[in-house]
Amino acid sequence: MQIKSVWDGNEAIARFTPRPYHTAVPGYVYGGLLASLIDCHGTGTASAAAYAVTGREPGTAPYLRYLTASLRVNFLKPTPLGPELVIHGRVKEMAGRKVVVEAWIEVNGETTVQGEVVAVQAPDHMIEALLNRA
């Protein structure tokens, strides 16, 4: 997705403008893409929140990255293709290695997708793999 999740101290925001090849029904965004945005932004929100509670700068070592354990998505309304999507993420619960994030997608000020991500802290060997990718 290459999205950037930005933490504002309370929630995380990301922005993404779908391309014409992200279409299922003409004029509307493919649901699988919307689920991926909730997934990516949900784990990014979990990571940002984990840095925030420990008072650390996001993205600094030792890295706090999260895997998706569970992903739930509700498509409330068709999402029009064309305008920028704003993806929101907010922490619902945080305990131990687990963070539950509620996330939603807004387009033209209207929420079209709502989801929940259960994120679990990634093990060191996966973070290594991420750092060593080409």
Ligand SMILES: CCCCCCCC(=O)SCCNC(=O)CCNC(=O)[C@H](O)C(C)(C)COP(=O)(O)OP(=O)(O)OC[C@H]1O[C@@H](n2cnc3c(N)ncnc32)[C@H](O)[C@@H]1OP(=O)(O)O
């Ligand atoms: C390196 C980061 C890269 C960015 C990732 C971007 C997002 C992704 O694409 S991730 C890829 C897709 N996800 C995966 O492949 C994950 C595969 N699953 C796993 O590796 C493991 O099952 C994993 C890590 C999620 C959990 O296993 P494990 O580390 O043994 O944790 P475990 O001790 O069982 O659970 C930790 C907590 O999470 C909870 N939990 C685990 N799975 C779930 C689930 N499916 N639903 C709800 N809660 C869950 C547990 O109940 C536990 O909670 P509590 O502490 O309250 O008892």
